[in-house]
Amino acid sequence: MQAVTFQAPGEVRVQEKPDPEPAAAGDAVVRVTAAGVCGSDLHILHGRHPVEEGFTIGHEFTGEVVAVADGVTRVKPGDRVTGSFVTACGNCFFCARGEFHHCVDQRIFGHGKISGDLQGAQADRVLVPNADMTLRPVPDGLDDDVALFAGDVMNTGVFAVRSAQVAPGDSVAILGMGPVGLCAVQAARHAGARTVLAVDAVEDRLEMARTFGAIPVHLTEQDPRAEVKRHTEGRGTDVGIEAVGTPAALDLAIRLTRRAGRLAVIGVHGKPCEVHMGLLWNKSLTVTTGLSNVLAHFDDVLALLAAGELDPSPLVQRHLPLSQAQEAYAAYDRREALKIVLTPGG
Ligand SMILES: [Zn+2]
Ligand SMILES: [Zn+2]
Structure with a gap:
């Protein structure tokens, strides 16, 4: 598959990587149909947030579930889903209190080893741990582009x-x-x-x-x-x-x-x-x-987007194929759009 990777400060690259497979109980693999480029991706681009060379970046995504491991009950292959940019275990001291943003096992997509070593979503496919917590089905009629705001920007x-x-x-x-x-x-x-x-x-x-x-x-x-x-x-x-x-x-x-x-x-x-x-x-x-408690508000925000009561679609000012991620990052860095959405397979 193709994946957008960090190379060095100022340089991202689209590179070929093996397709991810479910590795542990609770995992799902999502075929990404839309991936947002975010301000925090620019921190990575500029080396302000350290990420290993070759690490896949990106944390805002909508797509279709293509595989699930044992233990996944809330989503199944074929479901259109969107993800939270941050995962939580659901069981620790903080999760038990609904303080998912302080989960002791927190992992952030596409932010390198320091943030849980979880490969990012600007790729044809993304491996999603604890899918029952991390993913939500996207209501019918809600655009891929808009849905990906539920797990990060609108949520915040x-x-x-x-x-x-x-x-x-x-x-x-x-x-x-x-x-x-x-x-x-x-x-x-x-x-x-x-x-x-x-x-x-x-x-x-x-x-x-x-x-x-x-x-x-x-x-x-x-x-x-x-x-x-x-x-x-x-x-x-x-x-x-x-x-x-x-x-x-x-x-x-x-x-x-x-x-x-x-x-x-x-x-x-x-x-x-x-x-x-x-x-x-x-x-x-x-x-x-502090950081948004994304998982606590995820369902509400998705419902408000689906109802059209919140509508961030005017922010999506540009689409580019995933293969043109370098251009997307350059344009985003020049502040040419409030949100750029990458489309895999293009
Ligand atoms: Zn973001
Ligand atoms: Zn937890």
Whole structure:
């Protein structure tokens, strides 16, 4: 089969590999029909997340089950399925409490040995461990492209909104209109937020946020603090969502959120960062953060996508055959699309 592999910082390659076979009880093999290229794949491309040379990358996928091992009961060959980007055992201390994102046996597709040594999904076929947990059947009528948002990007947007307890009538400021921030706009509106202020510096992204029901706020050409005040009777928003992962974005999110408000930090912070604790303390903010608990929200998010209540399809701005993965990565790195979907067999 063909698989997209990491070679060296700045270099991915499509290479021939043997087809995977179910190896352990609970495994399934999925023939991939759509695989997303994600911001975290760019971290791998640039060598910021270490992956071995020749490792297959990619973690967002839809496809068809072609084989299952003993013990798989929820999916069978022929089923159209989508996967969570992260697996869980279902049995450990954390899984027993529904905290699947902290499973002691967590493995992330396509992120190298350091993240569970699980080969990725940008390939003709992918081996899926613990398939009953990791896979979900895709409802009829839901596009492959859209389904693959359920196990990662839209899931994270919904997680932010739920962890910050966005309620009907709330005002919400969302920093960063990358794919996750844009999905958080949709999720916040769906949760009943009356006013969603979308902050970014890229016009196209602000325009898309506007079509999703947000008030666009330009980070540098406008004054985000003044705009937020103007829409919240001077108080700041009930909820802040930081979807960037930089110290500056976090600081601004703290300042945009009202006293006694809630702040969800879903941007990935890879380094220590100074936080104005005095300001947090003074404002009595409740802060939630961390990786999305994907498996806890997976069924809900898929159902909302199938019903059309959440619709990230405008983010999919480009399709390329898997064989052109190098071009896809180059284009994604140049920010030419919010989501690029690779199609195997093309
Ligand atoms: Zn992703
Ligand atoms: Zn577990």
